[in-house]
Amino acid sequence: MRANRQVVLVARPRGLPRPEDFRLTQAPMPHPAEGEVLMRHDWLGLAPAARLRMDEAGSYSAPMALGDVVYGQAIGTVLQSRHPGFAPGDMAMAMRGGWQCFSALPGGDLNKIDPKLAPPPAWLGPLGTSGLAAYIGLLAHGRPRAGETVAVSAAAGAVGSVVGQIARILGCRVVGIAGGEDKCRAAVDEFGFDACVDHRDPALAQALARACPDGIDVAFENAGGPSRDAVWPLMARGGRIVVCGLIAEYNAPETAGPGWYRLLTQRLTIRGYITSDHLDLRPDFERDMARWWSEGRIRMREDVSHGLATAPAAFIGMLQGRNRGKVLVSLAPDHAQAA
Ligand SMILES: NC(=O)c1ccc[n+]([C@@H]2O[C@H](COP(=O)([O-])OP(=O)(O)OC[C@H]3O[C@@H](n4cnc5c(N)ncnc54)[C@H](OP(=O)(O)O)[C@@H]3O)[C@@H](O)[C@H]2O)c1
Known part of the structure; x- marks a missing residue:
């Protein structure tokens, strides 16, 4: 009988997770109950948000318990279905598939994917939740208009690269902030950003200012830390800051000062105004x-x-x-x- 290999959380990381916080283990092969689908995971999609679930306090989502399979998305092939919406051979994406080789989940928790339209990894990226996060954050909250400048941190990453590309499609000038020369080059050459600056550059603030001569109309924040600080003084009048993620704070949510973590988890809005706007x-x-x-x-x-x-x-x-x-x-x- 086949076993299900899993990675479980055995200790809550303090700061940066360590290998000892996880354990590779084996569980019996799951059996789908009525309404469930047994899926072989072909791909896992790792997302920074999993780090937040490793803390006891959790975040905007429930914390993992010690011993739980690590939270994460998976794409796989249906082996057995007890749900009318799926048949063996279908491919699907499971938000809560977890870091394991197989899962048995309610059919309602799965999204069928079409591998003819795009290969499976794309359904964990631009066609999946990374793309959805980018799309919603940019369009619903950033509300960019053609000709505006959009700055995106973690620009070469899963969400950031999609944000930049959508903004380009909408006719915006798009400036990335990314870690290192390679990523900056990728943002420009592969994703079509107009420019990209390195957040490790000690002169980041000046480099970003040069790349955004008219200021920043939409700042799409994925990282926090240096990129957040660099963007702030360049915000143009009426600008919108979209806080999608603050990965720089995930390992240190107790960061001194108010941070922006609460802004993210409580979906807060910051809006500037001057009295004379409303006489x-x-x-x-x-x-x-x-x-x-x-x-x-x-x-x-x-x-x-x-x-x-x-x-x-x-x-x-x-x-x-x-x-x-x-x-x-x-x-x-x-x-x-x-x-
Ligand atoms: N709000 C939502 O619903 C939602 C949904 C999905 C994702 N997110 C958030 O979106 C952000 C990006 O997620 P992703 O899946 O697209 O990941 P990603 O950008 O593909 O990968 C993470 C990137 O973050 C940057 N990074 C890592 N540690 C950092 C640190 N300490 N300081 C500054 N930057 C750091 C690195 O890029 P650089 O080397 O370029 O800095 C890294 O490559 C995350 O904050 C994530 O939590 C939010």
Whole structure:
């Protein structure tokens, strides 16, 4: 009787996973229950998100338990089907196939693929979840327009390369950020990016600025770390930052400072504005605030310092958070002195 070789998680990585965190093991061949499909895995698709599932806290998805087969996608051939949608010989993609040679999964968890349209690996890449992530992130959240500049980190990777190519199709200028000369060359020569800069270059900020002379309209963040920091000062007015992934933080979610991890997991939106953009709302504001104030529903706390000479210290104190309320400087002492 054949066995099912599996890779299971035996220890939760601290920082970067170590080989000892995994164990190769054997389990009995799975048997499909009613409604399930037995599939031979032909390809596994490894995704950075698996790292997040290795932490006890999990992330936007449930954590793996110790002893679990490592989470991952698989493409394979149906050996036996107890589901009406599949027949032996079909090829399918299983989101939760796992790092193992065989799986028995509900047919509803599988997507049939057409190997005549594209070879199986492509269904784990541009035609699979990498492509879907790229497409959704770019179109729904980046909303690029022809002529705009789109910057993409991990540009030569599974998601990043698709983002760049779609953006090119839409008529954007596309600038990649990738690790090393080879990847940068691939982004330009293979994926058609207009330019690509190396995030290992100590002069990354300057290189990216040269590659994006009109600023960045859409930043598609896959990595975090140096690329995130380099993109930030170049964002153009009305720009959109799409946080697809923060792989640089996956091994260190406890990174000092707020990080962007929560932005990702909680699907937060950051939106800039300047009051003068919305002076059309001024009449509404004046009406509502006058009423709330007169009804005693609005309070104010004042942090008053006295005399013009105190202004610098008050200002500096405010920048250090020492103020308790609205910082005000009374000029009464100055006026009294002058009188
Ligand atoms: N939001 C979603 O639904 C969703 C779906 C799929 C993927 N993702 C995210 O998309 C990102 C890319 O995933 P992918 O599958 O396409 O992987 P990938 O880009 O094919 O491979 C990962 C790449 O990330 C970069 N990288 C690795 N460690 C890094 C570090 N410490 N600092 C900076 N960069 C690092 C490397 O590229 P360089 O050498 O070029 O830096 C590496 O090749 C990941 O963050 C992933 O979690 C999100």
